[in-house]
Amino acid sequence: MSKATRMTKQKRVILDILRSTQNHPSADWVYEQAKKIVPDISLGTVYRNLNVLRDSGEIIELNYGSTYSRYDGRNENHYHFYCEKCSKLVDVSIPVYEGLDKMVQDTTGFEVRHHRMEFYGLCNECKEMKAKRA
Protein backbone atom coordinates (compact mmCIF):
# COMPACT_ATOMS: atom_id res chain seq x y z
CA MET A 1 0.00 0.00 0.00
CA SER A 2 2.35 2.68 1.22
CA LYS A 3 5.05 3.64 -1.20
CA ALA A 4 8.47 2.08 -0.94
CA THR A 5 11.08 4.36 0.52
CA ARG A 6 14.79 4.37 -0.13
CA MET A 7 17.53 5.34 2.25
CA THR A 8 19.65 7.61 0.12
CA LYS A 9 22.78 9.22 1.41
CA GLN A 10 21.03 12.60 1.28
CA LYS A 11 18.21 11.45 3.54
CA ARG A 12 20.68 9.76 5.88
CA VAL A 13 22.73 12.94 6.20
CA ILE A 14 19.69 15.13 6.82
CA LEU A 15 18.41 12.85 9.53
CA ASP A 16 21.84 12.65 11.15
CA ILE A 17 22.10 16.43 11.23
CA LEU A 18 18.72 16.79 12.89
CA ARG A 19 19.38 14.04 15.40
CA SER A 20 22.67 15.54 16.46
CA THR A 21 21.65 19.11 17.20
CA GLN A 22 19.88 20.60 20.15
CA ASN A 23 18.78 23.51 18.04
CA HIS A 24 15.64 23.58 15.99
CA PRO A 25 17.06 24.53 12.65
CA SER A 26 15.45 25.88 9.52
CA ALA A 27 15.52 23.99 6.24
CA ASP A 28 18.17 26.40 5.05
CA TRP A 29 20.47 25.72 7.99
CA VAL A 30 20.10 21.99 7.43
CA TYR A 31 20.96 22.60 3.79
CA GLU A 32 24.13 24.49 4.71
CA GLN A 33 25.24 21.71 7.05
CA ALA A 34 24.37 18.98 4.57
CA LYS A 35 26.45 20.64 1.87
CA LYS A 36 29.53 20.08 4.01
CA ILE A 37 29.01 16.34 3.63
CA VAL A 38 27.22 16.07 0.30
CA PRO A 39 28.49 19.14 -1.54
CA ASP A 40 26.13 19.00 -4.49
CA ILE A 41 22.94 18.40 -2.51
CA SER A 42 20.16 20.75 -3.53
CA LEU A 43 17.81 22.77 -1.38
CA GLY A 44 14.85 21.10 -3.07
CA THR A 45 16.11 17.72 -1.93
CA VAL A 46 16.43 18.96 1.61
CA TYR A 47 12.83 20.13 1.56
CA ARG A 48 11.64 16.90 -0.02
CA ASN A 49 13.37 14.79 2.59
CA LEU A 50 12.25 16.95 5.47
CA ASN A 51 8.67 16.42 4.29
CA VAL A 52 9.19 12.67 3.91
CA LEU A 53 10.71 12.41 7.38
CA ARG A 54 7.94 14.51 8.85
CA ASP A 55 5.24 12.40 7.17
CA SER A 56 6.80 9.21 8.46
CA GLY A 57 6.90 10.67 11.96
CA GLU A 58 10.67 10.60 12.32
CA ILE A 59 10.98 14.32 12.85
CA ILE A 60 8.63 17.14 13.84
CA GLU A 61 7.97 20.27 11.84
CA LEU A 62 7.57 23.38 13.98
CA ASN A 63 5.77 25.99 11.98
CA TYR A 64 4.57 28.64 14.36
CA GLY A 65 5.86 32.00 15.41
CA SER A 66 7.79 32.65 12.26
CA THR A 67 7.57 32.80 8.51
CA TYR A 68 9.58 29.65 8.03
CA SER A 69 9.50 26.18 9.55
CA ARG A 70 11.96 24.74 12.01
CA TYR A 71 12.61 21.05 12.40
CA ASP A 72 13.08 18.93 15.48
CA GLY A 73 14.93 15.60 15.34
CA ARG A 74 13.16 14.28 18.43
CA ASN A 75 9.87 12.63 17.71
CA GLU A 76 8.51 12.04 21.19
CA ASN A 77 6.10 14.78 22.12
CA HIS A 78 7.55 17.64 24.14
CA TYR A 79 6.91 21.34 24.50
CA HIS A 80 8.77 24.37 23.22
CA PHE A 81 9.64 27.88 24.25
CA TYR A 82 9.94 30.59 21.62
CA CYS A 83 11.73 33.85 22.36
CA GLU A 84 9.69 36.68 20.92
CA LYS A 85 12.77 38.87 20.69
CA CYS A 86 15.53 36.71 19.17
CA SER A 87 13.41 33.87 17.76
CA LYS A 88 15.36 31.26 19.68
CA LEU A 89 13.45 28.01 20.05
CA VAL A 90 14.25 25.62 22.89
CA ASP A 91 12.80 22.46 24.37
CA VAL A 92 10.86 22.78 27.61
CA SER A 93 11.37 19.90 29.97
CA ILE A 94 8.08 19.77 31.78
CA PRO A 95 6.12 16.53 31.49
CA VAL A 96 3.74 16.11 28.59
CA TYR A 97 0.16 15.90 29.78
CA GLU A 98 -1.03 12.94 27.75
CA GLY A 99 -4.33 13.03 29.56
CA LEU A 100 -5.24 16.27 27.85
CA ASP A 101 -5.88 14.49 24.56
CA LYS A 102 -8.46 12.27 26.20
CA MET A 103 -10.04 15.21 27.98
CA VAL A 104 -10.49 17.13 24.76
CA GLN A 105 -11.70 14.01 23.00
CA ASP A 106 -14.40 13.58 25.62
CA THR A 107 -15.32 17.26 25.55
CA THR A 108 -15.50 17.64 21.77
CA GLY A 109 -16.20 14.15 20.47
CA PHE A 110 -13.33 14.56 18.02
CA GLU A 111 -10.63 11.98 17.52
CA VAL A 112 -7.68 13.64 19.24
CA ARG A 113 -4.32 12.21 18.26
CA HIS A 114 -1.83 14.59 19.81
CA HIS A 115 -1.32 18.14 20.93
CA ARG A 116 1.32 20.80 20.93
CA MET A 117 2.14 23.51 23.38
CA GLU A 118 4.41 26.47 22.97
CA PHE A 119 5.40 29.07 25.52
CA TYR A 120 6.27 32.60 24.45
CA GLY A 121 8.28 35.30 26.12
CA LEU A 122 11.89 36.37 26.57
CA CYS A 123 14.88 34.04 26.91
CA ASN A 124 17.58 34.78 29.47
CA GLU A 125 19.79 36.80 27.13
CA CYS A 126 16.94 39.00 25.91
CA LYS A 127 15.57 39.37 29.41
CA GLU A 128 18.91 40.72 30.60
CA MET A 129 19.28 43.05 27.66
CA LYS A 130 15.90 44.47 28.46
CA ALA A 131 16.85 44.94 32.12
CA LYS A 132 20.06 46.70 31.18
CA ARG A 133 18.30 49.03 28.80
CA ALA A 134 15.83 50.10 31.49
Add this chain to the structure above:
Amino acid sequence: MSKATRMTKQKRVILDILRSTQNHPSADWVYEQAKKIVPDISLGTVYRNLNVLRDSGEIIELNYGSTYSRYDGRNENHYHFYCEKCSKLVDVSIPVYEGLDKMVQDTTGFEVRHHRMEFYGLCNECKEMKAKRA
Protein backbone atom coordinates in the same frame (compact mmCIF):
# COMPACT_ATOMS: atom_id res chain seq x y z
CA MET B 1 5.75 57.23 22.15
CA SER B 2 3.65 54.68 20.36
CA LYS B 3 2.41 55.76 16.97
CA ALA B 4 -1.01 57.31 16.62
CA THR B 5 -3.58 55.00 15.12
CA ARG B 6 -6.63 55.92 13.11
CA MET B 7 -9.91 54.10 13.03
CA THR B 8 -10.55 53.92 9.31
CA LYS B 9 -13.63 52.32 7.92
CA GLN B 10 -11.48 49.50 6.54
CA LYS B 11 -10.10 48.65 9.95
CA ARG B 12 -13.53 48.90 11.52
CA VAL B 13 -15.00 46.49 8.97
CA ILE B 14 -12.19 43.96 9.33
CA LEU B 15 -12.51 43.93 13.09
CA ASP B 16 -16.30 43.57 12.87
CA ILE B 17 -15.96 40.60 10.55
CA LEU B 18 -13.57 38.84 12.87
CA ARG B 19 -15.63 39.57 15.95
CA SER B 20 -18.78 38.20 14.40
CA THR B 21 -17.61 34.82 13.18
CA GLN B 22 -16.98 31.60 15.04
CA ASN B 23 -14.68 30.45 12.29
CA HIS B 24 -11.00 31.20 12.17
CA PRO B 25 -10.76 32.68 8.72
CA SER B 26 -7.80 33.30 6.46
CA ALA B 27 -6.83 36.78 5.35
CA ASP B 28 -8.32 35.99 1.97
CA TRP B 29 -11.70 35.07 3.42
CA VAL B 30 -11.73 38.28 5.45
CA TYR B 31 -10.90 40.13 2.25
CA GLU B 32 -13.83 38.55 0.40
CA GLN B 33 -16.21 39.47 3.22
CA ALA B 34 -14.85 42.98 3.54
CA LYS B 35 -15.34 43.61 -0.18
CA LYS B 36 -19.08 43.19 0.31
CA ILE B 37 -19.04 46.26 2.53
CA VAL B 38 -16.09 48.26 1.19
CA PRO B 39 -16.00 47.13 -2.44
CA ASP B 40 -12.68 48.70 -3.36
CA ILE B 41 -10.73 47.54 -0.32
CA SER B 42 -7.45 45.94 -1.27
CA LEU B 43 -5.91 42.72 -0.04
CA GLY B 44 -2.83 44.62 1.07
CA THR B 45 -4.96 46.75 3.34
CA VAL B 46 -6.51 43.67 4.87
CA TYR B 47 -3.08 42.28 5.63
CA ARG B 48 -1.87 45.58 7.01
CA ASN B 49 -4.83 45.89 9.32
CA LEU B 50 -4.67 42.29 10.45
CA ASN B 51 -1.08 42.93 11.46
CA VAL B 52 -1.97 46.15 13.24
CA LEU B 53 -4.80 44.48 15.13
CA ARG B 54 -2.59 41.55 16.03
CA ASP B 55 0.19 43.84 17.28
CA SER B 56 -2.23 45.76 19.44
CA GLY B 57 -3.54 42.51 20.89
CA GLU B 58 -7.09 42.87 19.59
CA ILE B 59 -6.99 39.68 17.57
CA ILE B 60 -4.85 36.54 17.53
CA GLU B 61 -2.94 35.22 14.56
CA LEU B 62 -2.97 31.44 14.31
CA ASN B 63 -0.10 30.37 12.13
CA TYR B 64 0.40 26.67 12.65
CA GLY B 65 -0.67 23.58 10.79
CA SER B 66 -1.01 25.27 7.44
CA THR B 67 0.77 27.38 4.90
CA TYR B 68 -1.32 30.43 5.64
CA SER B 69 -2.43 32.20 8.80
CA ARG B 70 -5.87 32.18 10.31
CA TYR B 71 -7.20 34.93 12.53
CA ASP B 72 -9.24 34.78 15.70
CA GLY B 73 -11.37 37.71 16.83
CA ARG B 74 -11.24 36.60 20.47
CA ASN B 75 -8.26 37.90 22.34
CA GLU B 76 -8.55 36.03 25.64
CA ASN B 77 -6.31 32.98 25.61
CA HIS B 78 -8.00 29.72 24.65
CA TYR B 79 -7.00 26.52 22.93
CA HIS B 80 -7.68 25.20 19.45
CA PHE B 81 -8.35 21.96 17.66
CA TYR B 82 -7.12 21.50 14.10
CA CYS B 83 -8.55 18.76 11.89
CA GLU B 84 -5.67 17.13 10.05
CA LYS B 85 -7.99 16.04 7.27
CA CYS B 86 -10.18 19.03 6.41
CA SER B 87 -8.12 21.80 8.06
CA LYS B 88 -11.08 22.95 10.14
CA LEU B 89 -10.02 24.99 13.16
CA VAL B 90 -12.28 25.23 16.20
CA ASP B 91 -12.08 26.58 19.71
CA VAL B 92 -11.61 24.08 22.52
CA SER B 93 -13.48 24.97 25.66
CA ILE B 94 -11.29 23.50 28.33
CA PRO B 95 -9.91 25.90 30.92
CA VAL B 96 -6.63 27.64 30.18
CA TYR B 97 -3.94 26.56 32.59
CA GLU B 98 -2.48 29.92 33.52
CA GLY B 99 -0.24 28.26 36.07
CA LEU B 100 1.77 26.63 33.32
CA ASP B 101 3.45 29.90 32.44
CA LYS B 102 4.73 30.25 35.98
CA MET B 103 5.86 26.62 36.05
CA VAL B 104 7.89 27.01 32.88
CA GLN B 105 9.22 30.34 34.08
CA ASP B 106 10.50 28.67 37.25
CA THR B 107 11.91 25.71 35.33
CA THR B 108 13.71 27.67 32.63
CA GLY B 109 14.34 31.06 34.16
CA PHE B 110 12.86 32.67 31.07
CA GLU B 111 10.26 35.40 31.19
CA VAL B 112 7.14 33.51 30.10
CA ARG B 113 4.32 35.74 28.91
CA HIS B 114 1.79 33.32 27.48
CA HIS B 115 1.39 29.95 25.86
CA ARG B 116 -0.56 28.27 23.14
CA MET B 117 -1.93 24.80 22.84
CA GLU B 118 -3.34 23.07 19.82
CA PHE B 119 -4.90 19.64 19.56
CA TYR B 120 -4.68 17.66 16.34
CA GLY B 121 -6.79 14.83 15.00
CA LEU B 122 -10.05 14.27 13.14
CA CYS B 123 -13.20 16.31 13.53
CA ASN B 124 -16.59 14.58 13.69
CA GLU B 125 -17.28 14.73 9.96
CA CYS B 126 -13.88 13.37 8.99
CA LYS B 127 -14.05 10.73 11.72
CA GLU B 128 -17.33 9.44 10.28
CA MET B 129 -16.06 9.49 6.73
CA LYS B 130 -13.13 7.41 7.82
CA ALA B 131 -15.42 4.93 9.60
CA LYS B 132 -17.66 4.61 6.55
CA ARG B 133 -14.71 4.03 4.25
CA ALA B 134 -13.41 1.16 6.40
Add this chain to the structure above:
DNA sequence: CTAGGTGCAAACCGTTTGCAACGGG
Protein backbone atom coordinates in the same frame (compact mmCIF):
# COMPACT_ATOMS: atom_id res chain seq x y z
C1' DC C 1 16.46 -3.47 -14.28
C1' DT C 2 13.19 0.01 -12.58
C1' DA C 3 10.79 2.98 -9.91
C1' DG C 4 11.91 6.21 -6.40
C1' DG C 5 15.24 9.99 -5.56
C1' DT C 6 18.11 13.89 -7.13
C1' DG C 7 19.88 18.50 -9.07
C1' DC C 8 18.50 22.35 -11.28
C1' DA C 9 15.77 26.17 -12.01
C1' DA C 10 11.41 27.91 -12.69
C1' DA C 11 6.96 28.31 -10.69
C1' DC C 12 4.02 28.98 -6.75
C1' DC C 13 1.54 31.60 -3.42
C1' DG C 14 0.76 33.87 0.88
C1' DT C 15 2.43 38.09 2.46
C1' DT C 16 4.88 42.50 2.28
C1' DT C 17 6.06 46.92 0.40
C1' DG C 18 7.04 51.39 -2.53
C1' DC C 19 4.49 55.04 -4.11
C1' DA C 20 1.27 58.63 -5.04
C1' DA C 21 -3.30 59.85 -3.69
C1' DC C 22 -6.61 60.01 0.10
C1' DG C 23 -8.96 61.27 4.42
C1' DG C 24 -9.39 61.01 9.74
C1' DG C 25 -8.91 63.86 13.66
Add this chain to the structure above:
DNA sequence: CCCGTTGCAAACGGTTTGCACCTAG
Protein backbone atom coordinates in the same frame (compact mmCIF):
# COMPACT_ATOMS: atom_id res chain seq x y z
C1' DC D 1 -3.58 70.51 7.36
C1' DC D 2 -0.62 66.73 8.33
C1' DC D 3 0.62 62.41 8.58
C1' DG D 4 -1.26 57.81 9.00
C1' DT D 5 -3.75 54.89 5.71
C1' DT D 6 -5.18 53.17 1.25
C1' DG D 7 -5.25 50.96 -3.55
C1' DC D 8 -2.48 49.20 -6.75
C1' DA D 9 0.81 46.23 -8.42
C1' DA D 10 5.27 44.67 -8.19
C1' DA D 11 8.47 42.39 -5.26
C1' DC D 12 9.66 39.07 -1.70
C1' DG D 13 10.96 34.64 0.23
C1' DG D 14 10.12 30.19 1.82
C1' DT D 15 8.56 26.07 -0.32
C1' DT D 16 7.12 23.17 -4.15
C1' DT D 17 7.53 21.08 -8.60
C1' DG D 18 8.52 19.49 -13.71
C1' DC D 19 11.96 17.26 -15.98
C1' DA D 20 15.77 14.49 -17.38
C1' DC D 21 19.30 11.97 -15.18
C1' DC D 22 20.82 8.95 -11.45
C1' DT D 23 20.99 5.12 -8.12
C1' DA D 24 19.40 1.94 -4.32
C1' DG D 25 17.58 -2.43 -3.85
